[in-house]
Amino acid sequence: MTVSFNPQYFDVRQISSLEKVFPVNKPLELAEVHELSLLKNESISYQLAYRYTRPYHMSQMEATVQLPKNPLVKVEVLSPISDLVNVRQVKCVPSMYPAYAEADDHYLTTEAGLFPDVLEPFDGMLQFIPYQWRSLWIEVTVPKAAKAGKYPVIIQFTATDGTVVNRQRMTIHIMEGVLPEQQLLHTEWFHGDCLADYYGVEVFGEEHWRILGNFIQTAAKRGINVLLTPLFMPPLDTFIGNERTTIQLVDVSYDVNGYRFGFDKLDKWVQISQAVGITHFEMAHLFSQWGAKYAPKIIVGVGGVPEQRFGWRTPANDPEFRSFLAAFLPALTERLHQLGIAERSLFHISDEPVAGNLYTYLEAKHFVAPYLEGFPIIDAISDVEFYRRGIIDQPVAGSDTIHNFIDEGASNLWVYYCCGQNLHVSNRFLAMPSSRNRILGVQMYKYRIKGFLHWGFNFYNSQYSLKKLNPYVDTAALDTFPSGDSFLVYPSEDGTALESLRLVVLQDALTDLRALQYLESLSNREFVLSLIEEDLQQELTFSCYPRSADYLLHLRNKINEQIEQRLWGK
Numbered sequence: 005m006t007v008s009f010n011p012q013y014f015d016v017r018q019i020s021s022l023e024k025v026f027p028v029n030k031p032l033e034l035a036e037v038h039e040l041s042l043l044k045n046e047s048i049s050y051q052l053a054y055r056y057t058r059p060y061h062m063s064q065m066e067a068t069v070q071l072p073k074n075p076l077v078k079v080e081v082l083s084p085i086s087d088l089v090n091v092r093q094v095k096c097v098p099s100m101y102p103a104y105a106e107a108d109d110h111y112l113t114t115e116a117g118l119f120p121d122v123l124e125p126f127d128g129m130l131q132f133i134p135y136q137w138r139s140l141w142i143e144v145t146v147p148k149a150a151k152a153g154k155y156p157v158i159i160q161f162t163a164t165d166g167t168v169v170n171r172q173r174m175t176i177h178i179m180e181g182v183l184p185e186q187q188l189l190h191t192e193w194f195h196g197d198c199l200a201d202y203y204g205v206e207v208f209g210e211e212h213w214r215i216l217g218n219f220i221q222t223a224a225k226r227g228i229n230v231l232l233t234p235l236f237m238p239p240l241d242t243f244i245g246n247e248r249t250t251i252q253l254v255d256v257s258y259d260v261n262g263y264r265f266g267f268d269k270l271d272k273w274v275q276i277s278q279a280v281g282i283t284h285f286e287m288a289h290l291f292s293q294w295g296a297k298y299a300p301k302i303i304v305g306v307g308g309v310p311e312q313r314f315g316w317r318t319p320a321n322d323p324e325f326r327s328f329l330a331a332f333l334p335a336l337t338e339r340l341h342q343l344g345i346a347e348r349s350l351f352h353i354s355d356e357p358v359a360g361n362l363y364t365y366l367e368a369k370h371f372v373a374p375y376l377e378g379f380p381i382i383d384a385i386s387d388v389e390f391y392r393r394g395i396i397d398q399p400v401a402g403s404d405t406i407h408n409f410i411d412e413g414a415s416n417l418w419v420y421y422c423c424g425q426n427l428h429v430s431n432r433f434l435a436m437p438s439s440r441n442r443i444l445g446v447q448m449y450k451y452r453i454k455g456f457l458h459w460g461f462n463f464y465n466s467q468y469s470l471k472k473l474n475p476y477v478d479t480a481a482l483d484t485f486p487s488g489d490s491f492l493v494y495p496s497e498d499g500t501a502l503e504s505l506r507l508v509v510l511q512d513a514l515t516d517l518r519a520l521q522y523l524e525s526l527s528n529r530e531f532v533l534s535l536i537e538e539d540l541q542q543e544l545t546f547s548c549y550p551r552s553a554d555y556l557l558h559l560r561n562k563i564n565e566q567i568e569q570r571l572w573g574k
Contacts, residue, residue: 096120186229385402420459446517466482
């Protein structure tokens, strides 16, 4: 039997970016989308789900020239704004651990399997797989200077014999108005040691710097404007007594005259980061995670020989460590002023302290606070008692406990989530619908959130860093974090970061926030809040929110229309 290029066998559906297309042989019961609106200085995405609907048999000629064993088509973008359109393939990754045993009903599945996530570059040639859905990711990025109007974007599928087997038309409505720049501070903790480990390169060697720059650029492109800065090895997710690959920006030496500090690598880190759009710098924690009981790992040169002077064997209140901090912190803050980033630098004491750590956390903070006067000190926290007692002035509250802080009147409030926020609140596990990821932007607008923090931009280790992992093979940190918790990007062969669809959807949440703030500047806050909640049966909170993608798409269209009406009315 020879191949048939009958168009009826090429099934293509145009769907929103908030859907996830699994490689299954089932009816695709997803609403199709034919028009999308956005502002200037913004990007918007949608998907083309595709499959072949009958068995495919290669002809003898095809077999001779070693063509793929599935129908092959050429994909073209036909549009007056084709230069603004980027097409990528959505690839699946395995998840053997998609959810904890306790899960709510707002997961797509809690069964192990293959999940769509990686956005890979697309060369224009596409195989249609019989009876199996796949998808293309279409992203339109509109610059500030674009002309408003409605533009067709046609994606055409042409078989190898020249037959046009499918065409999909999307109308992109570029509206009046330029999306304002991001005000929210956003950090996704950046793990430079994981990049050195994965690529097998020397830490801060020439190749490592190139890779670091690539990954930082991707982070900045997607609205991450605060960068975790490893002055010393960040004391994060490391088993007590265990060590991660050392990444230390500050060179330290010691002799009879005391400690000396070299900041050349820190200077380079700041320069590279600012060049691609990073605006704020988050100094890695000064004390160990979960209670500030120990010093971080710090390498010191003594007589020209590097040695680990501080670490797990160093109590936080050790006199020599305190002597080190008393010398280091004034030198550091002076350097931050010289670099012009002092007003955009943040400090941490210890990550996620709990009630049992209150004394050690407070002792550590009291020691360093005089050296950090004028600098914000922020830490992820779930126990409101730390704020109530004035121990933390600028809390980063867990999204599942944040209303305790809101009820206390906390200002300048940040929010975070991680694996522990797996019930009822927004998150971005592979097994969750994308609407659960994107709703965060609306929530942060309503509650005037200043910053968002997450611990895993590119964490490619197991829990406690006991083992280094391949993120394409293990997406769940050896079955300890639900897949999707520990990283947002994948390492490509050429040392660049491949984005996940979760990262792009998270950026959509940030642009929703910016659009809501823009409309508020043209109207008033009460009006914007009324638009958000006018169709809701209950008040929107961090745990109570619409579960459907339709709510977000409809809300964003309303916001865009209101912005344009007010601009036309001026």
